[in-house]
Amino acid sequence: MAADTEWNICAPGPSMSQRLVDSLKGQRVAVVGLVFELAPWADMLIANDQEWWAKYPHAHDFKGAKFSANRIRGVHLCEPGATNWCSGVLALQAVSNMGATVVRLHGFDHHGSHYFGPYTNGLTNTPDHTRLIHLRQFENWQRVNTHLQVINCTKGSALKCFPFEEAACT
Numbered sequence: 001m002a003a004d005t006e007w008n009i010c011a012p013g014p015s016m017s018q019r020l021v022d023s024l025k026g027q028r029v030a031v032v033g034l035v036f037e038l039a040p041w042a043d044m045l046i047a048n049d050q051e052w053w054a055k056y057p058h059a060h061d062f063k064g065a066k067f068s069a070n071r072i073r074g075v076h077l078c079e080p081g082a083t084n085w086c087s088g089v090l091a092l093q094a095v096s097n098m099g100a101t102v103v104r105l106h107g108f109d110h111h112g113s114h115y116f117g118p119y120t121n122g123l124t125n126t127p128d129h130t131r132l133i134h135l136r137q138f139e140n141w142q143r144v145n146t147h148l149q150v151i152n153c154t155k156g157s158a159l160k161c162f163p164f165e166e167a168a169c170t
Helices: 018-022 050-055 057-061 087-097 128-144
Strands: 006-010 028-032 044-046 065-068 102-106 149-152
Touching: 006 087, 028 087, 044 087, 050 057, 065 087, 087 102, 087 128
Parallel strands: 006 028, 006 102, 028 044, 044 065, 102 149
Antiparallel strands: none
8 A cells, every 4th residue: 555545643642652653753644733742743733623723823833734624724624514523533534635545543542631631721621521422423434434444553542433453553
């Protein structure tokens, strides 16, 4: 399979680390939220929440493509109408739109906090009931997008709609 059809998406779950993103250098990488600080060299940044963009104005300086489903100055509009999707699902849609055929998910724990701990700048940490909604969003997205092979590389992830294949993640 051609390298340009394979993508890695890095989310800010507790398993995310500098070491992990550094191991992906040279591959196609999309980052969700604050992971852009660990991988400023990534190809794209996805954050759907308008308030997130307001709290992290330096994200606008990210050199790669920037996506949201909300209208935000300097950020590409991805999948209008998906404003209620969590950023991880939007990231899957963004790489699919870029022609991905294989996607590896990293840092998609969907339990605990973030690799950087809880937000302390006024943003809300995801409560458990919202996490369940996000899991259903992934399941619904997966049912419609069967053309895309998604591999969850996050050990212990609560996200079960995509297979975990350790050999495919190294």
